[in-house]
Amino acid sequence: MLEVKDLHVSVDGKEILKGLSLTVNAGEVHAIMGPNGAGKSTLSSVIAGKDGYEVTAGSITFEGRDVLEMEIEERARAGLLLGFQYPVEIPGVKNIYLLKAALNAQRAARGEGEIPAPEFMKLVKEKLAFMKMDPSFLQRAVNEGFSGGEKKRNEILQMLVLEPRLAMLDEIDSGLDIDALKVVAEGVNSLRSEERAVLMVTHYQRLLDYIVPDKVHVLLDGRIVKSGDKDLALELESRGYEWVQEESAA
Amino acid sequence: MATEEMERLVRREYTQGFVTDIESDTVPPGLDESVIAFISQKKGEPQWMLDWRLEAYHQWLKMKTPSWAHLDYPPIDYQAISYYSAPKKPEDRPQSLDEVDPKLLETYEKLGIPLHERAALAGVAVDAVFDSVSVTTTFKEKLAEAGVIFCSISEAIRDYPELVKQYLGSVVPQGDNYFAALNSAVFTDGSFVYVPEGVTCPMELSTYFRINAANTGQFERTLIVCDKRAQVSYLEGCTAPQRDENQLHAAVVELVALEDAYIKYSTVQNWYPGDEDGKGGIYNFVTKRADCRGDRSKVSWTQVETGSAITWKYPSCMLRGKDSVGEFYSVAVTNGRQQADTGTKMIHIGENTKSTIVSKGIAAGRSDQAYRGLVKVGPRARNARNFTQCDSLLIGDRCGAHTFPYQEIGNSTATVEHEATTSKIGEDQLFYCRQRGIAEEDAVNMIVNGFCKDVFQELPMEFAVEAEALLNVTLEGAVG
Ligand SMILES: Nc1ncnc2c1ncn2[C@@H]1O[C@H](COP(=O)(O)OP(=O)(O)OP(=O)(O)O)[C@@H](O)[C@H]1O
Ligand SMILES: [Mg+2]
Numbered sequence: 001m002l003e004v005k006d007l008h009v010s011v012d013g014k015e016i017l018k019g020l021s022l023t024v025n026a027g028e029v030h031a032i033m034g035p036n037g038a039g040k041s042t043l044s045s046v047i048a049g050k051d052g053y054e055v056t057a058g059s060i061t062f063e064g065r066d067v068l069e070m071e072i073e074e075r076a077r078a079g080l081l082l083g084f085q086y087p088v089e090i091p092g093v094k095n096i097y098l099l100k101a102a103l104n105a106q107r108a109a110r111g112e113g114e115i116p117a118p119e120f121m122k123l124v125k126e127k128l129a130f131m132k133m134d135p136s137f138l139q140r141a142v143n144e145g146f147s148g149g150e151k152k153r154n155e156i157l158q159m160l161v162l163e164p165r166l167a168m169l170d171e172i173d174s175g176l177d178i179d180a181l182k183v184v185a186e187g188v189n190s191l192r193s194e195e196r197a198v199l200m201v202t203h204y205q206r207l208l209d210y211i212v213p214d215k216v217h218v219l220l221d222g223r224i225v226k227s228g229d230k231d232l233a234l235e236l237e238s239r240g241y242e243w244v245q246e247e248s249a250a
Numbered sequence: 251m252a253t254e255e256m257e258r259l260v261r262r263e264y265t266q267g268f269v270t271d272i273e274s275d276t277v278p279p280g281l282d283e284s285v286i287a288f289i290s291q292k293k294g295e296p297q298w299m300l301d302w303r304l305e306a307y308h309q310w311l312k313m314k315t316p317s318w319a320h321l322d323y324p325p326i327d328y329q330a331i332s333y334y335s336a337p338k339k340p341e342d343r344p345q346s347l348d349e350v351d352p353k354l355l356e357t358y359e360k361l362g363i364p365l366h367e368r369a370a371l372a373g374v375a376v377d378a379v380f381d382s383v384s385v386t387t388t389f390k391e392k393l394a395e396a397g398v399i400f401c402s403i404s405e406a407i408r409d410y411p412e413l414v415k416q417y418l419g420s421v422v423p424q425g426d427n428y429f430a431a432l433n434s435a436v437f438t439d440g441s442f443v444y445v446p447e448g449v450t451c452p453m454e455l456s457t458y459f460r461i462n463a464a465n466t467g468q469f470e471r472t473l474i475v476c477d478k479r480a481q482v483s484y485l486e487g488c489t490a491p492q493r494d495e496n497q498l499h500a501a502v503v504e505l506v507a508l509e510d511a512y513i514k515y516s517t518v519q520n521w522y523p524g525d526e527d528g529k530g531g532i533y534n535f536v537t538k539r540a541d542c543r544g545d546r547s548k549v550s551w552t553q554v555e556t557g558s559a560i561t562w563k564y565p566s567c568m569l570r571g572k573d574s575v576g577e578f579y580s581v582a583v584t585n586g587r588q589q590a591d592t593g594t595k596m597i598h599i600g601e602n603t604k605s606t607i608v609s610k611g612i613a614a615g616r617s618d619q620a621y622r623g624l625v626k627v628g629p630r631a632r633n634a635r636n637f638t639q640c641d642s643l644l645i646g647d648r649c650g651a652h653t654f655p656y657q658e659i660g661n662s663t664a665t666v667e668h669e670a671t672t673s674k675i676g677e678d679q680l681f682y683c684r685q686r687g688i689a690e691e692d693a694v695n696m697i698v699n700g701f702c703k704d705v706f707q708e709l710p711m712e713f714a715v716e717a718e719a720l721l722n723v724t725l726e727g728a729v730g
Binding site: 048049050051071072073075076077081082084087088090091092093097098101102105106109141158162 | 677679681683686689690692696701703704
């Protein structure tokens with residue numbers, strides 16, 4: 001589904017990703033772990049098409065299409081969703097308005113008509129209840145004045161409404177209390193299916209107790225230096241990253 | 251006495267001796283007393299009105315064109331302007347929409363303006379297209395029932411001379427400023443509204459209902475008087491780009507609110523921005539002022555401004571009555587090479603007067619805009635309060651926004667708060683929206699509309715919807 005090959009990315013002339021390769025198949029959940037500043041957010045931002053990153057070598061394909069040739073919104077419409085580490089606030093724009101505009105834009109790209117208002121409300125209310133969010137969130141401006149945890153829930157709410165093929169979730173667990181963590185994990189798990197995939201960035205094993213990954217990767221200094229199954233996360237939790245570093249240097 | 255007599259004689263000489271043919275539809279370019287007399291006579295005005303105009307003209311002659319730091323335009327040759335032209339005859343207008351600039355029609359389409367209205371706006375000989383008489387008639391009947399007077403200023407001078415005499419120039423005196431003086435001398439069109447004591451006007455009044463009656467005036471004069479406990483909501487302009495062959499527009503709007511009266515004045519202005527080469531861009535120099543004369547009276551100015559090449563306007567409130575309230579909500583959008591210098595003045599004179607200013611400026615392209623606001627608190631204005639919020643949003647990096655808040659506080663019990671922000675349209679916000687599948691242009695519109703929310707929600711419902719559409723059209727191509 002997603003194939004990243006020998007990806008080199010620079011920011012302001014500084015190389016951040018240094019030949020990163022990664023394959024995610026439909027139906028799989030991948031977790032990427034690694035120390036601060038290793039390039040985890042950079043990877044998902046580049047896949048989503050954020051400005052300011054220069055791809056100097058390598059390729060990214062999504063379902064056979066060359067992602068680097070696509071506009072940001074085209075990538076989104078193809079089914080790529082990025083759950084942000086730091087979701088932005090958009091004053092004056094209602095949450096529900098953004099949701100509807102996004103869903104209709106994606107439907108239009110699939111050749112479907114606008115969703116009828118009652119159907120949309122039903123869908124949103126159902127997802128909202130699933131995320132244990134108060135309906136008043138729909139009428140508030142996007143992320144404005146939301147607490148850190150509320151912003152993360154809101155990202156997952158958007159994901160549930162938009163049903164992406166590949167969800168890239170950047171530290172979706174940071175800032176969540178225990179109950180919220182469970183709710184968010186349930187949200188992600190509800191989306192797991194044969195046609196979809198999830199790529200999660202996290203620092204903590206705890207999230208992986210709730211969303212059990214098929215594969216775990218260690219991103220170190222711009223490269224994936226080690227991959228394994230869920231047990232690798234447990235090992236990282238107890239031993240840190242140093243040994244991986246030494247192992248890969250060897 | 252002798253000098254008065256003298257002046258009268260001099261004037262008579264002009265009135266009688268003027269050269270222009272009264273049957274003609276236009277006067278040659280240029281301005282002198284005979285031209286003013288011609289206008290007055292064309293309008294069938296009484297002598298006192300002509301005298302008033304001439305007084306204004308004499309003051310104007312002594313004044314100098316104002317100059318501003320933040321506007322840049324070639325000097326205007328006032329002798330090159332023709333100060334009167336009769337409405338075009340039907341046979342001189344386009345006979346159908348087929349004869350109208352397709353670009354203009356495209357814009358109407360985007361704004362969602364109904365077909366028959368498009369024709370009227372584009373200046374098509376309307377009678378051939380639709381019959382507006384029935385709409386206007388029911389409208390007039392309803393107003394008459396309530397006792398509300400709503401007519402053109404020319405009709406008012408003829409039919410309600412006492413009211414006009416009492417209030418005309420009582421808020422913006424003839425010699426107030428250069429453009430107001432010019433307007434007072436030569437105005438040819440505009441609206442008059444009088445809402446009697448205790449009456450709430452049963453419908454929103456709109457200049458729209460007069461659009462078929464005359465061309466948009468180059469020098470419009472509007473006078474709205476709300477008697478005690480009366481209320482009215484007045485809508486000026488429309489979202490459709492208005493074509494006009496006149497480059498200079500200098501309107502005067504006077505509002506008078508007596509005890510417990512409330513006037514809400516909303517403007518959505520979108521002058522025809524000119525053709526592709528920018529030819530025909532309008533210079534818009536407007537004097538708008540409200541006099542909150544009565545205790546507990548209230549005036550709200552709400553405006554959405556786009557279009558003209560140069561805009562210079564500061565709707566103001568004189569808060570004379572105790573506990574009177576003045577509000578100013580504004581969205582100004584500039585794109586291309588437009589320049590705008592706008593703002594407001596809140597003059598606190600009475601006790602416990604209160605004012606609110608919310609100004610949102612959006613600059614795109616190579617445009618430049620300035621917000622200029624004055625909050626003045628007089629010595630008798632105990633406990634006066636003002637809150638000012640002034641935000642600018644820049645799209646791209648070739649445009650500019652400047653804020654000049656002036657305060658003159660003459661009473662120590664006053665509370666004056668000012669907040670100002672300038673932000674670039676957030677790359678992060680754009681990325682966020684696009685990452686959800688929303689096209690870049692739609693994302694810009696969404697963010698800009700969100701930015702303007704506080705002002706849009708002050709507009710009457712349909713106007714707000716139109717204003718959003720207008721903003722979107724104005725910013726087309728601003729990004730990317
Ligand atoms: N716009 C930028 N300008 C300069 N340096 C940048 C920019 N964006 C990222 N970097 C640098 O690239 C490196 C990788 O950043 P990135 O955000 O991808 O790390 P991360 O692995 O997500 O870290 P964390 O776990 O702290 O979220 C960091 O050293 C960061 O400072
Ligand atoms: Mg990160």
